[in-house]
Amino acid sequence: MSGLALGFLGSFGDAFEFIFQGQQSPLARGEVGGPDRVWDFLVTHVALSAAAMALALAIALPLGIYLGHRGRGELFAVAAGNAGRALPELVLIALFVAFIGTGFDNVTLALMILAVPPILTNTFVGIKQVDRTAVEAARGMGMSERAIALRIELPLAAPTIMTGVRTSAINVIATAAIAPLASVDTLGRFILAPNVYGDAGVIAGAILVALLALTVELCLAGLQSALTPKGVKLQRQALETA
């Protein structure tokens, strides 16, 4: 039992050594790993994910707000969400590699396709679920439809929209880990090329990818809380204590 425990602790120890100091490569001559290399791959991983998320937000957010405000296209918004779930990440990357091409721009597009459905569905549902009396009150005060959508519905729908954004972000970071299959060197490269980086590199890559995902999730959860209007929080507390 203790042998087993020490065994896997050793593997994780090697992984940390790989991250902070670098190690001898098992096949190729020379050093692999180390903070500089880790930093390079981390930057690519984050840049790729951020680019995909920015594009997805630019498409899904306005579209979701428009459809939700008009109460139109429910079938489309919900079907997009279901279709997005049914399309495997690996298959999407493989389709891009085989038919469209590899490299940073192509993978960004692939990840964007992955990120759009949850944001679109949640924005649509969030906007549509906004209390109609609040919208009627705004209309009665003479607000334009645009102002109603952006200043009444959007803030009230923020928690639901952020749930979709979190789902997308985690999915994008996870899928960016297999981007090396499409020749983009993210943190996943440590995992997918064990002949270069060794077992320690594989586990180091897994630790780094997991930590990145957890960090982003934590930050977005904080952002979600910050974006939730005070009134909505109070309402929720009141409902819970009731």
Add this chain to the structure above:
Amino acid sequence: MNFFLAAEESLADKLAGDSSDQCIQDNGAFCFNWIAENFSDRYVTPTLEHLYLVGISVILGFVLAMGMAVLSHRRRWLVPPFIGFTGILYTIPSVAFFFLLSPITGRGVDTALIALTAYNIQIIYRNIVVGLNNVPVGPKDAGRGMGMTGPQLLWKVEFPLAVPEIVAGLRIATVSTVAIATLADLAGGGGLGSQIITGSNITFKTNILVVTVLAVGMAVIFDVIFLLAQRRLTRWQTAGESTGKSSRRFEAAMARSRAA
């Protein structure tokens, strides 16, 4: 250990070398002759492995989530830590999860199953909790008034009324697991992803299309099965609404029987 990114000769090149088929030579997307010749050798076993991964991990996830729901039902304080812990596991990307487990559980189907099950627990448990919370007070009070004990109330009133949400959770879990299980081959678990990952098959268009059709097809079939189950199991809901189709049918039947 597989070398996923090794500079191997790609399947497309390999096949083009020893195939006289023009379609293969050109790396075509619709080489139906090749599919007909290779389907049973290349795709049947991975499809069955995939079904195994999905089936076992959804069943295990459901059983464990039900256990957690029963535990946390009487002890409400357990709900936030359960949601939090499974939420953390859910956040860890599957690729990372597989290799974080590998020093402990080795490589193979079991490692893949552990990770997939963890994701399913999160999805299903969340839905069970929502379902139980949404049970109206009326039926619970009625059950208590009839002298039901806590467990009786849970199994005979609360769980049956939460069935729609629980089935919705199973549906989401199953469809997402079909997708995530394509990565199980990285953990040594096989499945449809093995046809993409192993042997640099990723550039061979026909192969990628076959895997896409199989994986997406499997997800859609599961989705439809659960959708139909959801409809069947929620018939009483529509019957309860006075404007519901079934109640109108019921009224029509009553009117006819009265006329007879």
